[in-house]
Amino acid sequence: MSEAAAEAVVAGATGRAEAGRRAALWLAGRGIATAALDARILTLDLLGLTAADLALAGEVPVGEAGAAALNAALARRASGEPVARILGAWEFWGLPFRLGPDTLVPRPDTETVVEAALALHPPPGDGVRLLDLGTGSGCLLVALLSEWPGATGLGTDRSAPALRLARDNARRNGVGGRAGFVAGDWGAALGGRFDVVVSNPPYIATRTVEGLDPEVRDHDPRLALDGGVDGLDAYRTILAQAPGLLAPGGALLVEIGYDQEAALRALAPASGLRVEAVRRDLAGHPRVVAMRAADPG
Structure with missing residues (x-):
């Protein structure tokens, strides 16, 4: 699974909450059993958000840098790499x-x-x-x-x-x-x-x-x-x-x-x-x- 395969999942104009939803659906479609949890953890961590940020300002766009980071992480997760290894923590x-x-x-x-x-x-x-x-x-x-x-x-x-x-x-x-x-x-x-x-x-x-x-x-x-x-x-x-x-x-x-x-x-x-x-x-x-x-x- 290449990083390019995940490029279309999230765009810079995608809102934070929508990005998390798309990420969860994309991972679930690739057989990741913990897709919803993994998508939430990756979205919060890579975008530097708290749960409150996601709930109260979920419409804010993720931006190009955020989209690139999230898409790359999704590709790694779909290839079988654990979330902890992707985050390094x-x-x-x-x-x-x-x-x-x-x-x-x-x-x-x-x-x-x-x-x-x-x-x-x-x-x-x-x-x-x-x-x-x-x-x-x-x-x-x-x-x-x-x-x-x-x-x-x-x-x-x-x-x-x-x-x-x-x-x-x-x-x-x-x-x-x-x-x-x-x-x-x-x-x-x-x-x-x-x-x-x-x-x-x-x-x-x-x-x-x-x-x-x-x-x-x-x-x-x-x-x-x-x-x-x-x-x-x-x-x-x-x-x-x-x-x-x-x-x-x-x-x-x-x-x-x-x-x-x-x-x-x-x-x-x-x-x-x-x-x-x-x-x-x-x-x-x-x-x-x-x-x-x-x-x-």
């Missing part, structure tokens, strides 16, 4: 995050990690040290720092471009002064101990990656998806490193695939960890496993 935990080729698009299921961390007993207090392994866009680290104003945090990632984006996202969301970022393989070579360690590692079995929705398979970074032959490679590494990363009483929280709870329960004891809780996502699937050091003896 997405919202997570009510906060805005810039994205890049080396970062996942933050998903609602991952907010379950934040919820699980906030529900820890006892709750972390001032001075808590937070670690986000494989931070990507920094969404988990930034969201938790925004909830814990007395906390400091560190994010690790193998990708230098991802770390630059994460650092920028921390600054944009007002927590940059309390967040640090380090290139590395999970927690290898880190010298400190942390009260809360979180991670959303790759957990999809290699053989399954090619069968993912094309919007994920073709646009999310492969390294952030592929968890090895059984999908558990990253967990083995993280759990093996956990005893050297957790402060006394510290908690490790990892996002998991819907069918991986039993595997994590089986892996934890070998690293001296016990599963303290499993939190479910909005669909009712096990989504986060919370672990602490096992009781001695």
